[in-house]
Every structure is written in C-alpha cells, then in structure tokens.
Amino acid sequence: MRKARAVQTIVMAAALSLMGCAGYTKYQPPRVLPDDTQDIPEPSPRDTTVAQNIFELAVVYPTATFFDFARHIRSLGRNKLQALNMDTFGGIKDSSWFTNRNAKKQMSLEEIARGPDKGAGPETEGPWKIVSAKVEGFTPGFNIIDARGDVYVLKFDPYGYQESSSAAEVITGKTFYAAGYFVPENYIVYFDPAILKMEGPCMLENEKGVRCELTTDDFDRIMQRVEPLPDGRIRAVASKFLSGKPLGGFRYNGRRSDDPNDIIDHEHRRELRGMYVMCAWLNHLDIKDSNSLDVYVEEDGRKYIRHYLMDFGTTLGASPGGPMDAFRGAETDFDLGAGAGNLFTLGLDVKEWEKAPDAEFPSIGRFSAMGFEPGSTAMYMINPAFSLRTDQDCYWGAKLVMSFSNEQLEVLVREGQYSDPAAEAYLLDVLKQRRDMTGRYWFSRINCLDDFTLDQLPDGYQELRFVDLGVAAGFWTERETRYRCNLRINDTLVKENYRLPEGNIIPLANLQDLVRRSDKIDMPVKEQDQWEVSLAISRDFGHNFGKWVKVYLKQDPSGKFRLLGLKRQD
Amino acid sequence: MRILRITGFVEHFLILALVLAFLVPPPLLAQQARSETEDSSGETDKPAYPEKVRSRAAWEYIVNIPGYILYLPFFLVYSAASPLIGWAEKSNIVPRVNDFLTSDDGKRRAFPIFETQYGAGLGYRHKDLLKPGCELKVTGMVGLWWKRFLALEMNGFRLAGPLDLGLGAHSLLLSDAAFYGLGNGSSKENRTNFAHRQPAVWASLGIYSGKKLNTGLVFRYEQNSISEGRNPNYPSTTDWPGHTGEPLPGLSEKADFLALEFNLDHFSLFQRQKSAGGWVIGLKAGMYNQLHEDTYNFYKGFLDVKRYIHLFYGRTLSLRFATEITRPIKDGEVPFYYLSRLGQRKTIRGYFRDRFRDRDSVLFSVEYRYPLIKRPAKIPSLDALLFIDSGKVYHDVFAEDFFSGFHTSFGGGFRIYNRQGMDLEFYLAKSKDGFRFYLVWNEF
Known part of the structure; x- marks a missing residue:
C-alpha cells in the first residue's frame, strides 16, 4: 500500500511537471549565452582510448539511458528537451564550436573552394621527413614534416579504390567548414615517393597495433600497399596539424570538467544535435569522440578550447577498405533492434541495402540517393547528441544542408579532383538529390516559415514578412500553399484561422x-502586452494545416512593433 | 532499531534512494556532476566564469531516483571496466596475444574451442607445414569428470601425383558417456553412465580427382576400454544387465580393433558474400576386426547427404539425410559403443546424447538459416536458425517398419561469427526429453 503510494507520488509529480509545460506561457527569450572563447587556464589532455569510447557508446550510454525514466516520460509526453544554446530565432550564435557561415550569408565560390585552407598544402618538391607511421587498419599513413617545417598527416586511398578516401576527406571537410564547423586543412597531394625520407628514429604502429621503430623493410611494406598512379606518383591527402595544443576528442555528452567556457552539456548543443542532418546527407556515419579534437588555441590574446571535427575519409561512399558497406546508413554496427526485427520476420523481410548493387565508380564507392532516409540514417553507433535530437534541431541542420547551392556543390565536388568526369558528375548528382531529399523531409516535418523580419513601410505602417523555405527551395509551389494565423494577445485568443491574403506578408495594420x-480584449492594448502570431502552412490548397510557428511581437512606446522571438512546434 | 521498526520498507527504500541520489552521479549526468564538483573546487583568484546551464528540471531528478538505484550496479561495473578496457587498448594486449597465437602469414593459428561433449580447450592449425597443402591440426579439450580429447592430425601430404598421405592419432576419454539401453524405445529414466577410453592411430591414403570429389582409404588401430562412469548422478553402466538381464557386448572389456575404411566425399558447397549453397555428401564403409580375439567383427556403412539451397539474400535451407548400418561379420558381435547412435548435437538435437542405440539408424533434418545482422570483415555477424530433426534407430532397417517410431525434435539457435575466425553457435532444442541447450565455440 505504502509502496503504491510512493510510486503514485512520483508519477503525479512527473505528470504535474509535464502538465506545467502545456497551456499558455508567456514567451521568455532564451538565456543569452556568454562568449565561450574567454581566456581559460590550460586544460589537461583527455585520456580516453577509442575502445573506451566505443564501450561507453555501445554499452554504458544505452544502459544509462534505459534507466533514465525522466527521459522516457518526456518522450511519452512528446516534451523532448530542446537544445539549450539556441537564440530567440532558433539559431545559434558563433562559438568555439560553430561559426555561422553559408546559411547566414552565402559564401562566394572562392570561399567555398578555399574552405579552411590557409595555404597551398605541403611543399611537394620535398623532402618530406617521416616522423611516424601507421599501418593499423586497412590503409597506411605517415606523419611528415615538409620542407617548410609544417607537419601533416599523410593518408592514402585504399588499394584499388584510388581517389575515394582522399576526395571524400577534402569534399566533406570543406562542406562541414562551409556549414560552420571547425575542420583541419586537408589537401590532395600528388608526389614522387622518393621525397619521403626516413631521417632519425621514427615510430611505427603496425597492423597489430604494436608500436615499434620503423625500419626500411616496414617502409617498403607500407608503400607496397599504396597504389601508385600510372606516372609513378602517389596521390594522398595531407591533413595539416592544427596549431595549438591537442587535448583529445570531445565527448558528445557531458562537459569538459576543466573548461569553464563549457557550460552546456554537449548532448544539448544544437550544433551537435543538428549535425545529424549534415552527417546523414554526406554519409558521415563514423561519429565518435576520436573523430573530433579539442585544441587549446590562442586567438587575440585569449586562450581557449576550440572544437574540431576530423577524419572525413570514411564519408560519401568511401571507407578505409574500399566502398562503404551496403548496410551503412541503414543499421548500426551491431544493430540489435534490426536483428530482433529480422528474428521475428524470419528473415523474410529483405532490406533494401541487402539488394544494393555494387559500387558503380570505385573512386566514389557506395553512395547513392536510392534508399536514403534523411530522418533515420543510422550511424556506426549510438551518438548521445544525435539520439536527443528533436525535429527543431534537424530543421536547423536541414537549413545548413539547404544552404548549399548547386554551384557551390559543383565547386566542392571539383575539390575532390576526380580523374573521371563521369564519377564527378555522379557524385554531384547524388549530393544534390540527397540535399533535396533532406530539405523536403525536414521542411515537411516542421513549420518551415523562417527569416521573419519587420519591415517599415513608407506610410509608417509595418509588415511582418517571412520566407517559406519549402517554397523557396521549390519543394512546393506558391499556388498550392496557404497560410493562416491565430492572433493572441497575452492569453486572449483574438482571432483564429485568419487566412493571410498576401502570401508571406502580414501587414500589422491588419492585425491591429x-x-x-x-x-x-479590452482596448486599448497596452504597451507591455505580448502579441503572439501563430502561423500554420497548408500544402494542399488550404485543406489541411500543419504545425505552427509562433512569432512574438511587442510594441514600444511609440507604437512600433519589434520582434521578440519565435517558437516552433516540434 | 526502534526507528527501523517504526518505519517500513518503503521508507527505508526512499531514504536509501535519496542518499544514493546525492552520492551516485545520475546516469546521464555523471559527466556534469563531475564537472560541477571540479568547477566548484574553486580558485577564487580566477575570473568569474559563466554559470552552467542546467539541463534538467527538479522533477526529473526525483523521478530518476529509482533509476539511479537500479543503475548503481551497472555504474560500478562500468566504472571498473572502463579503465581496464583503456589499459587493454594502450598495452595492446589483444593484438599481442593475437600476434602470439597467429603467425604473420596467417598459416599458424591457435584458438580457443568449446564443445559440450568434450569441454573447453585449444585448437592449433598449421597450414602448408611440410609441403603446400599439408596441414597439421592439434586439438586439446578437457571437460567435467576429466573427460578429454587430445588429437594430432596431419592431412594433405602429397606423395606422388594425386596420392595424399594423412596421419593422425587421438586419445579420447569420455568419462560420463551415457547408455540408455538398446533399441528405438529406450527410456531416458534408464540412464547409466560409463567411461570410454580410446586411444587410436590412423593413416590414410587419399586420391583427389578434383576439388569436389575426394576418395581415400583409412587404416585405423583403436583400443577401447569401458569402465565405470565417473558421473555420480547416474548408476554405472557396468551394473548392466540390471535392466534387461542380457549381457551387453563390449561392457567392462578391453578390445583392440583394426579397421579399414573407405571414404568417398563430394563437396560442392560454395559460400559467397551474398549466398551459399551446394552439396556435401559423405559415404563411408568400414570393416572392424578385433585383434587377438575373434569376438567382435563387424562392418559399418554410413551415408550422409546434405543439400544446401540458397533461397534469397543469404537465407539458406539445408536438407539432410543420413543413415548408418552396422552388421556383424559371420558370428561376430558389435560392441555397444560401436552401434549407431542418435541423440546429440549432430543428429537429433533436443535428445540426450546417445539417447538411442542400435545397429542401424536413419536421420532427416531440415534447417533454415537466415541472417539477423549481416556484417562484413571484423564486425561479427549474427545468424538465426530454425530446425526440425527426426531420426530412428533400427535393429535391422530393412526388416522393420521404416516409418513408425521416429523421434522428432525442433528448435532454434544463433550463430555469431566473423571473418577473423570467431564462430560461436548456440541452440535450444525441444524434444520429448525436454529442452536441451548446446554451445559450440570454434568447432574444429
């Protein structure tokens, strides 16, 4: 009896908390977050191995999530916690994680092509001094110092699949950079293997993960696994060492204990949650701590941690062993959910990926728009930030994806330096298709009215303008689209289902x-009153309307309106 | 004590929950909790850093209290496991052990094995030992009641032309082998156990006409001795004829045999990434003559036909028919341990091992295998399988009613494997005897 009462109390507390989330609440703008590039003392490097990270993601995190009852209650109540670092319009401010670039202001084609690169890559005349080598995994690699003294990681394409990984590394890296993330400089290089010099002792991490001294035999063995070009040169990607002190990969949950600037749990950062959409688009599925890097950098006299994304060689259709495996994107590494499904259907349900044909272009690998599902692309393993993503996070991510124009994509693909024009054209086509599938999917899941502005008309009146991103992208036509709004002042519903006569413009005089x-409502409306314009879209000539976006306005003493912020229905 | 009496279990539970809630970092906020502790450890001369953004409401902490408690054992295990995993990776212990067990060229390899009949042990394989194609296999397994199986085998030593030589020896001690009586109607309540010791040496001469068809002659010398079983849970078979009153041929005796066997094998099984199929056919005929005495002389014939049909996208149906015939030569007898047996993993699953014994046996099996998780390379794949086994033993298959009295079982199982050689299978089978569970690791 007592036990039942205790359980009852807990459930009621939870229910009341959830109920508190419903109903009318006055719009409260999100907390303005401080600049996270403040000077901080030097943190110590994070000492987590790849295996520990995999253990954490594959075992610890799912167990912890299972016992996180509050999270289950939130999911059941459709009251998922939104990202904690968004601004009044659902975006995020520039930080040590992200800089608003292409989605904020279209980058020029030159800027897109340049990406994060500050120079022209390593001096290909040589000599390149080998510092260390790695043959673990499928593809070998070297750390080298070029004639200018810059340090690079030299990575090669898998044998038989020339251009695949190196092109993916550069294209995806530059795309992520243009979207706003921090990435290292990656250069495709063609060089004579004779410029590689072994001077002094250098370490080798062999196939079995054992570290030993690199010998000439080892070097020859490594080079045998690298496919040369017909002219004897070698194509590789040179990834420049980041300036600053590397501190290890960042986690996708929790915070760095030694970074005072790190005030938001990473799983609640919009740029990490929304990155899912970018990753799905570009087939960047191997998202784990070790594919990221925290670097203690110095800028304008301040020292702080900047968060980089790394290692894009396993993206698009490429993987270290050749084409990306067919199941990638559809299932995680050891997908028990999919396995359970197959168990009960007795394997009679053949998955699309099982029917996937072999890669058409070895230089591209397995990458197509067929079977691409923007909302359910599976990563290699669970990612805490991705698993907490909401439609709003993904909408934000989709805006990043949709910000890339055809011309920009063309430039990006050209940066991959494919020797086969047909392969290049294929990749461009797939990227465009997947971009549009991504946009159409997420813009239909959430109200995609955006870029709200208050325009001052010459006659002194104001109008609220917005952009329908779905129409702007060409997914729906203006003809089939209708908008309607509800007007509420404070908690009073003034007008319901008001059809907008002029498309994406609301003259505020009409509302007044x-x-x-x-x-x-009692007149006159007071200055401190909050106006809530709730807009919904119909894509079928006004028969059915979807989710809302609420725009909040306030009048100043002169009677002029100003935008407070907005909320979207998730 | 008084307080304890006044308050009930629920109160204790809640108090404990509250205490733990403050002591144990919440599952998902472990990192956060650490961060805040360290942040607040406070260096006052440092500039004031921004306040952390809380990601949870108060009710979430309260609702999660039972979760924290339930998660606590996992938390402790994981906390201990994580540094170990980190150490294992940094010290390269796994690649080092692998390096130790496997040669660089992949020709030599040692690996763990487990089979419920014999126990656990190690297998070692050396390919191209003396000549290309020549393979050495060493197996050592030990199980409960000191049962053991030690074997040394070398195959494929090319003599001349298509003629291959094979040599081998094994020492087997099955200390709790089961005997339920003779005939198709033996009862599981009559289980007795005996110890079967069998050292053997053999030599084979094979002729290989092609990759799919192999034939050969095997000369085998075997010593058999039957003694009291070591499993104290069952009566010893040496107490026989407790059940029937008739002496059991071969019981409590030592018998040496010289056998000559003829083998003909057809193997056309193909396994590709997306499909598998083909035939595996084995035909064996052998004569067994007792040395020094003339009590036991018999011959055996054995046919095993397996047809693997690839259905679609890695789903495979396998059909199997097997039959074994044992006949005495002239006035000879067949020792009970050489009779045809049914009831084990490779015959009718779900029945106890060697549940039915008689001169002849017939077995049918249908098995459907389908992938649950299909992965290339290093990542393990997981297959599921469903099967129906049916079999019968006969004193004379040609003289008795062939169809009546079949023992049927059914069940399912899983197989986890990868291309690096890991192979773990487990089945659960149901028969009239009840449920039986089988575990096989790297069958050799």
Missing part, C-alpha cells in the same frame, strides 16, 4: 484592425 474589432 482585427484587435480593434474584437470584443474579446
């Missing part, structure tokens, strides 16, 4: 007129 004619 509605208020004047309404008997639901």
Whole structure:
C-alpha cells in the first residue's frame, strides 16, 4: 500500500511537471549565452582510448539511458528537451564550436573552394621527413614534416579504390567548414615517393597495433600497399596539424570538467544535435569522440578550447577498405533492434541495402540517393547528441544542408579532383538529390516559415514578412500553399484561422484592425502586452494545416512593433 | 532499531534512494556532476566564469531516483571496466596475444574451442607445414569428470601425383558417456553412465580427382576400454544387465580393433558474400576386426547427404539425410559403443546424447538459416536458425517398419561469427526429453 503510494507520488509529480509545460506561457527569450572563447587556464589532455569510447557508446550510454525514466516520460509526453544554446530565432550564435557561415550569408565560390585552407598544402618538391607511421587498419599513413617545417598527416586511398578516401576527406571537410564547423586543412597531394625520407628514429604502429621503430623493410611494406598512379606518383591527402595544443576528442555528452567556457552539456548543443542532418546527407556515419579534437588555441590574446571535427575519409561512399558497406546508413554496427526485427520476420523481410548493387565508380564507392532516409540514417553507433535530437534541431541542420547551392556543390565536388568526369558528375548528382531529399523531409516535418523580419513601410505602417523555405527551395509551389494565423494577445485568443491574403506578408495594420474589432480584449492594448502570431502552412490548397510557428511581437512606446522571438512546434 | 521498526520498507527504500541520489552521479549526468564538483573546487583568484546551464528540471531528478538505484550496479561495473578496457587498448594486449597465437602469414593459428561433449580447450592449425597443402591440426579439450580429447592430425601430404598421405592419432576419454539401453524405445529414466577410453592411430591414403570429389582409404588401430562412469548422478553402466538381464557386448572389456575404411566425399558447397549453397555428401564403409580375439567383427556403412539451397539474400535451407548400418561379420558381435547412435548435437538435437542405440539408424533434418545482422570483415555477424530433426534407430532397417517410431525434435539457435575466425553457435532444442541447450565455440 505504502509502496503504491510512493510510486503514485512520483508519477503525479512527473505528470504535474509535464502538465506545467502545456497551456499558455508567456514567451521568455532564451538565456543569452556568454562568449565561450574567454581566456581559460590550460586544460589537461583527455585520456580516453577509442575502445573506451566505443564501450561507453555501445554499452554504458544505452544502459544509462534505459534507466533514465525522466527521459522516457518526456518522450511519452512528446516534451523532448530542446537544445539549450539556441537564440530567440532558433539559431545559434558563433562559438568555439560553430561559426555561422553559408546559411547566414552565402559564401562566394572562392570561399567555398578555399574552405579552411590557409595555404597551398605541403611543399611537394620535398623532402618530406617521416616522423611516424601507421599501418593499423586497412590503409597506411605517415606523419611528415615538409620542407617548410609544417607537419601533416599523410593518408592514402585504399588499394584499388584510388581517389575515394582522399576526395571524400577534402569534399566533406570543406562542406562541414562551409556549414560552420571547425575542420583541419586537408589537401590532395600528388608526389614522387622518393621525397619521403626516413631521417632519425621514427615510430611505427603496425597492423597489430604494436608500436615499434620503423625500419626500411616496414617502409617498403607500407608503400607496397599504396597504389601508385600510372606516372609513378602517389596521390594522398595531407591533413595539416592544427596549431595549438591537442587535448583529445570531445565527448558528445557531458562537459569538459576543466573548461569553464563549457557550460552546456554537449548532448544539448544544437550544433551537435543538428549535425545529424549534415552527417546523414554526406554519409558521415563514423561519429565518435576520436573523430573530433579539442585544441587549446590562442586567438587575440585569449586562450581557449576550440572544437574540431576530423577524419572525413570514411564519408560519401568511401571507407578505409574500399566502398562503404551496403548496410551503412541503414543499421548500426551491431544493430540489435534490426536483428530482433529480422528474428521475428524470419528473415523474410529483405532490406533494401541487402539488394544494393555494387559500387558503380570505385573512386566514389557506395553512395547513392536510392534508399536514403534523411530522418533515420543510422550511424556506426549510438551518438548521445544525435539520439536527443528533436525535429527543431534537424530543421536547423536541414537549413545548413539547404544552404548549399548547386554551384557551390559543383565547386566542392571539383575539390575532390576526380580523374573521371563521369564519377564527378555522379557524385554531384547524388549530393544534390540527397540535399533535396533532406530539405523536403525536414521542411515537411516542421513549420518551415523562417527569416521573419519587420519591415517599415513608407506610410509608417509595418509588415511582418517571412520566407517559406519549402517554397523557396521549390519543394512546393506558391499556388498550392496557404497560410493562416491565430492572433493572441497575452492569453486572449483574438482571432483564429485568419487566412493571410498576401502570401508571406502580414501587414500589422491588419492585425491591429482585427484587435480593434474584437470584443474579446479590452482596448486599448497596452504597451507591455505580448502579441503572439501563430502561423500554420497548408500544402494542399488550404485543406489541411500543419504545425505552427509562433512569432512574438511587442510594441514600444511609440507604437512600433519589434520582434521578440519565435517558437516552433516540434 | 526502534526507528527501523517504526518505519517500513518503503521508507527505508526512499531514504536509501535519496542518499544514493546525492552520492551516485545520475546516469546521464555523471559527466556534469563531475564537472560541477571540479568547477566548484574553486580558485577564487580566477575570473568569474559563466554559470552552467542546467539541463534538467527538479522533477526529473526525483523521478530518476529509482533509476539511479537500479543503475548503481551497472555504474560500478562500468566504472571498473572502463579503465581496464583503456589499459587493454594502450598495452595492446589483444593484438599481442593475437600476434602470439597467429603467425604473420596467417598459416599458424591457435584458438580457443568449446564443445559440450568434450569441454573447453585449444585448437592449433598449421597450414602448408611440410609441403603446400599439408596441414597439421592439434586439438586439446578437457571437460567435467576429466573427460578429454587430445588429437594430432596431419592431412594433405602429397606423395606422388594425386596420392595424399594423412596421419593422425587421438586419445579420447569420455568419462560420463551415457547408455540408455538398446533399441528405438529406450527410456531416458534408464540412464547409466560409463567411461570410454580410446586411444587410436590412423593413416590414410587419399586420391583427389578434383576439388569436389575426394576418395581415400583409412587404416585405423583403436583400443577401447569401458569402465565405470565417473558421473555420480547416474548408476554405472557396468551394473548392466540390471535392466534387461542380457549381457551387453563390449561392457567392462578391453578390445583392440583394426579397421579399414573407405571414404568417398563430394563437396560442392560454395559460400559467397551474398549466398551459399551446394552439396556435401559423405559415404563411408568400414570393416572392424578385433585383434587377438575373434569376438567382435563387424562392418559399418554410413551415408550422409546434405543439400544446401540458397533461397534469397543469404537465407539458406539445408536438407539432410543420413543413415548408418552396422552388421556383424559371420558370428561376430558389435560392441555397444560401436552401434549407431542418435541423440546429440549432430543428429537429433533436443535428445540426450546417445539417447538411442542400435545397429542401424536413419536421420532427416531440415534447417533454415537466415541472417539477423549481416556484417562484413571484423564486425561479427549474427545468424538465426530454425530446425526440425527426426531420426530412428533400427535393429535391422530393412526388416522393420521404416516409418513408425521416429523421434522428432525442433528448435532454434544463433550463430555469431566473423571473418577473423570467431564462430560461436548456440541452440535450444525441444524434444520429448525436454529442452536441451548446446554451445559450440570454434568447432574444429
């Protein structure tokens, strides 16, 4: 009896908390976050191995999530916690994680092509001094110092699949950079293997993960696994060492204990949650701590941690062993959910990926728009930030994806330096298709009215303008699209289902007129009153309307409106 | 004590929960909790850093209290496991052990094995030992009641032309082998156990006409001795004829045999990434003559036909028919341990091992295998399988009613494997005897 009462109390507390989330609440703008590039003392490097990270993601995190009852209650109540670092319009401010670039202002084609690169890559005349080598995994690699003294990681394409990994590394890296993330400089290089010099002792991490001294035999053995070009040169990707002190990969949950600037749990950062959409688009599925890097950098006299994404060689259709495996994107590494499904269907349900044909272009690998599902692309393993993503996070991510124009994509693909024009054209086509599938998917899941502005008209009136991203992208036509709005002042619903006569413009005089004619509210409207314009879209000539976006306005003493912020229905 | 009496279990539970909630970092906020502790450890001369953004409401902490408690054992295990995993990776212990067990060229390899009949042990394989194609296999397994199986085998030593030589020896001690009586109607309540010791040496001469068809002659010398079983849970078979009153041929005796066997094998099984199929056919005929005495002389014939049909996208149906015939030569007898047996993993699963014994046996089996998780390379794949086994033993298959009295079982199982050689299978089978569970690791 007592036990039942205790359980009852807990459930009621949870239910009341959830109920508190419903109903009318006055719009409260999100907390303005401080600049996270403040000077901090030097943190110590994070000492987590790849295996520990995999253990954490594959075992610890799922168990912890299972016992996180509050999270289950939130999911059941469709009250997922939104990202904690968004601004009043659902975006995020520039930080040590992300800089608003292409989605904020279209980058020029030159800027897109340049990406994060500050120079022209390593001096290919040589000599390149080998510092260390790695043959673990499928593809070998070297750390080298070029004639200018810059340090690079030299990575090669898998044998038989020339251009695949190196092109993916550069294209995806530059795309992520243009989207706003921090990435290292990656250069495709063609060089004579004779410029590689072994001077002094250098360490080798062999196939079995054992570290030993690199011998000439080892070097020859490594080079045998690298496919040369017909002219004897070698194509590789040179990834420049980042300036600053590397501190290990960042986690996708929790915070760095030694970074005072790190005030938000990473799983609640919009740029990490929304990155899912970018990753799905570009087939960047191997998202784990070790494919990221925290670097203690110095800028304008301040020292702080900047968070980089790394290692894009296993993206698009490429993987270290050749084409990406067919199941990638559809299932995680050891997907028990999919396995359970197969168990009960007795394997009679053949998955699309099982029918996937072999890669058409060895230089591209397995990458197509067929079977691409923007909302359910599976990563290699569970990612805490991705697993907490909401539609709003993905909408934000989709805006990043949709910000890339055809011309920009063309430039990006050209940066991959494919020797086969047909392969290049294929990749460009797939990227465009997947981009559009991504946009269409997420823009239909959430109200995609955006870029709200208040325009001052010459006659002194104001109008609220917005952009329908779905129409702008060409997914739906203006003809089939209708908008309607509800107007609420404070908690009083003044007007319901008001069809907008002029498409994506709301003359505020019209709203004021509605208020004047309404008997639901006492006139005059006070200055401190909050106006809530709730807009919904119909894509079928006004028969059915979807989710809302609420725009909040306030009048100043002169009667002029100003935008407070907005909320979207998830 | 008084307080304990006044308050009930629920109160204790809640108090404990509250205490733990403050002591144990919440599952998902472990990192956060650490961060805040360290942040607040406070260096006052440092500039004031921004306040952390809380990601949870108060009710979430309260609702999660039972979760924290339930998670606590996992938390402790994981906390201990994580540094170990880190150490294992940094010290390269796994690649080092692998390096120790496997040669660089992949020709030599040692690996763990487990089979419920014999126990656990190690297998070692050396390919191209003396000549290309020549393979050495060493197996050592030990199980409960000191049962053991030690074997040394070398195959494929090319003599001349298509003629191959094979040599081998094994020492087997099955200390709790089961005997339920003779005939198709033996009862599981009559289980007795005996110890079967069998050292053997053999030599084979094979002729290989092609990759799919092999034939050969095997000369085998075997010593058999039957003694009291070591499993104290069952009566010893040496107490026989407790059940029937008739002496059991071969019981409590030592018998040396010289056998000559003829083998003909057809193997056309193909396994590709997306499909598998083909035939595996084995035909064996052998004569067994007792040395020094003339009590036991018999011959055996054995046919095993397996047809693997690839259905679609890695789903495979396998059909199997097997039959074994044992006949005495002239006035000879067949020792009970050489009779045809049914009831084990490779015959009718779900029945106890060697549950039915008689001169002849017939077995049918249908098995459907389908992938649950299909992965290339290093990542393990997981297959599921469903099967129906049916079999019968006969004193004379040609004289008795062939169809009546079949013992049927059914079940399912899983197989986890990867291309690096890991192979773990487990089945659960149901028969009239009840449920039986089988575990096989790297069958050799």
